[in-house]
Amino acid sequence: MPEPQVAHTAAVIREREPDTRAVRAWLYFMAALIVAMVVVGGATRLTDSGLSITEWQPLLGAIPPLSEADWHEAFAKYQQIPQYQLVNKGMSLEEFQFIYWWEWAHRFLGRFIGVAFAIPFLWFWAAGRLPKGTPLKLAGVLALGAVQGFVGWFMVKSGLVDRIDVSPFRLALHLIVALIILACIVWLALDLRKESGSVRLRTVTRGQKRLAATLVGLVLLQSLLGAFVAGHNAGLTYNTWPLMDGRFIPEGLGTLSPWWLNIFENITTIQFNHRMVAYLLAGLALTQFVWILRTADDEALTRSAGILALGIFVQAGLGIWTLLEVVPLWLGLAHQAGAAIVLILAVRHAHAVMRAPAVGKAVSGSYSASPSIS
Numbered sequence: 001m002p003e004p005q006v007a008h009t010a011a012v013i014r015e016r017e018p019d020t021r022a023v024r025a026w027l028y029f030m031a032a033l034i035v036a037m038v039v040v041g042g043a044t045r046l047t048d049s050g051l052s053i054t055e056w057q058p059l060l061g062a063i064p065p066l067s068e069a070d071w072h073e074a075f076a077k078y079q080q081i082p083q084y085q086l087v088n089k090g091m092s093l094e095e096f097q098f099i100y101w102w103e104w105a106h107r108f109l110g111r112f113i114g115v116a117f118a119i120p121f122l123w124f125w126a127a128g129r130l131p132k133g134t135p136l137k138l139a140g141v142l143a144l145g146a147v148q149g150f151v152g153w154f155m156v157k158s159g160l161v162d163r164i165d166v167s168p169f170r171l172a173l174h175l176i177v178a179l180i181i182l183a184c185i186v187w188l189a190l191d192l193r194k195e196s197g198s199v200r201l202r203t204v205t206r207g208q209k210r211l212a213a214t215l216v217g218l219v220l221l222q223s224l225l226g227a228f229v230a231g232h233n234a235g236l237t238y239n240t241w242p243l244m245d246g247r248f249i250p251e252g253l254g255t256l257s258p259w260w261l262n263i264f265e266n267i268t269t270i271q272f273n274h275r276m277v278a279y280l281l282a283g284l285a286l287t288q289f290v291w292i293l294r295t296a297d298d299e300a301l302t303r304s305a306g307i308l309a310l311g312i313f314v315q316a317g318l319g320i321w322t323l324l325e326v327v328p329l330w331l332g333l334a335h336q337a338g339a340a341i342v343l344i345l346a347v348r349h350a351h352a353v354m355r356a357p358a359v360g361k362a363v364s365g366s367y368s369a370s371p372s373i374s
Contacts, residue, residue, distance in 0.1 A: 020131065037109050042336035042337075054081060055077070056157075064104050107152075134191075137184075148174070166231070171227050179223055204296060215285060219339075225277055232267050238268070238271055250272065282312050285313075292305045293306075311338075315338040318335050
């Protein structure tokens, strides 16, 4: 099809499609809320606040204790669990209130995110503001958010009887579901972005597409490994870099049997794996940037790959700093926020690369990828 006709056809299609600017703004706002939720969840973990509320009340739980009697009742329930009896026995009511408010804020933010997603989604759908196929995808995200609420309680419940903290496995599940929701929302927002009607050539190879997708998967894997580091307090050990106990490959990596238990329960192996995947991520991100810089003819794609590589290197440096400082609260939270931001950058870059046609194929305006989130 001649170039002018392609541009004209794309313009006609855009006129028939709903204006999605408000929908995209809402989705980006939801992504920001989820990043905030991840940070507050990290604070809840680092302050050992997650078990301070021992009941799950989806509706009434939104109301905090309002009187002195209510506070004493909540404190009395907390005093029945092992964390109080073995770790915090003798803590004052004021100390309990400090950890209670962190957990309450985490749960309240989760409820707020559910409402802030469901109501606008239903309104946009009823008003015909969602392109074809989008309502089903958003409904899937909403359902995943509901599942996340159950996963959160499933995690808390693991620390109420036989443990003094939550199960690292359930903690990792809780974090990874949150990050998957974040990735889905960012991807859908990018899908709704309109490009200009001009015809462009992009030179993206299949290998570059596979590598971009691999980077997203590795960021999620690294976040999962980070959750095990947090769940086992592995960041409080081996607080040197680049060596662990004076060695690059430390002793004690495979002391548990069967071997696979080391991946999840051996603190030395857990921290070692987190370090190694960080190195792999940094290397692959740099490879992607150089590869696209040398072969692609799209400046926006090159910039996207560069921003992702920079973000991964900054996050790695932040992780090293956090380790060397023995995980102070503010650095731990910065590192957790960095993980969410790097995931956004990886999804943004993967979307731009995956939506681009193969070498030499033309692409024209419609709903399609753009490396810009603006």
